[in-house]
Amino acid sequence: MFIAIGKVVQSQGVSGYVKAVPYSGIPERFLKLRTLYVGTDNDPIGLILEDITVRERDVLLKFKNIDNREDAAALVRRDLFLPYEQKMELSEGIFFIHDLIDLQVFDIEGNFLGEVKDVLQMGANDIYQINEGEREILIPAVSEFVKEINLADKKMIVQLIEGMVE
Numbered sequence: 327m328f329i330a331i332g333k334v335v336q337s338q339g340v341s342g343y344v345k346a347v348p349y350s351g352i353p354e355r356f357l358k359l360r361t362l363y364v365g366t367d368n369d370p371i372g373l374i375l376e377d378i379t380v381r382e383r384d385v386l387l388k389f390k391n392i393d394n395r396e397d398a399a400a401l402v403r404r405d406l407f408l409p410y411e412q413k414m415e416l417s418e419g420i421f422f423i424h425d426l427i428d429l430q431v432f433d434i435e436g437n438f439l440g441e442v443k444d445v446l447q448m449g450a451n452d453i454y455q456i457n458e459g460e461r462e463i464l465i466p467a468v469s470e471f472v473k474e475i476n477l478a479d480k481k482m483i484v485q486l487i488e489g490m491v492e
Contacts, residue, residue: 328363328370328407329424331355335384337398343377343388344398346406349423353380355414356387363407370407421475431456431465431482434473439463439491442482454482463491 332348348355356378363370377388392398416422423445431439431454440458445467452467465471465484474483 327410329410329413329422330405330407331362332385332406334364334387334401334404334406336402337395338386340395341388342392342394342398343386344392344401345384346387347384350414351383352414353383353385356380356385359408362387362389363409364401364404365407366405421477425477426454426475426482429475429477429480429482431463431484434483434485439484439486461491465490 330349332346332350334344334346336345337343338345346356356375357380359375359378361372361374363372365371373392374390375387376390377386379386389401392401413422426442426445429442431442433439438458440456440461440463442454443457444455446453446455446464454465454467454472456463456465463486465486471484471486471490472482473485474481476482
């Protein structure tokens with residue numbers, strides 16, 4: 327099993343470098359890596375890293391045997407993966423998006439509201455998209471509304487305000 331940690335967004339220069347954006351917002355995490363997997367979660371191909379340059383919001387990567395602009399361009403729009411066992415340890419209260427998908431969501435009175443179907447990454451904070459049939463609820467991922475996330479029980483408890491559910 328693999329975990330996506332970033333995406334190649336463009337080739338860079340003529341020597342086979344690519345620009346990648348980390349999904350975690352922590353580009354420094356790439357400095358500890360020696361191999362990345364490129365492609366899809368079902369068929370990633372391992373590539374050895376030769377050079378890594380960390381910038382403020384992205385990284386420049388040079389892979390072994392990717393030595394020109396054309397080879398680098400073939401990687402554009404592809405996800406970058408690591409084996410799941412190599413995932414970063416997160417601080418308390420911080421979660422991987424894939425761990426939140428399909429959590430069962432209940433209000434503080436115990437009423438079932440639906441399941442987390444997507445996490446929309448917005449400017450100030452993420453928004454949890456909760457679906458139950460045709461109904462959709464959007465809940466800001468802040469402590470005012472999200473009271474508990476229990477990954478072991480696959481459950482989220484939220485406190486709604488008037489107007490969040492129609």
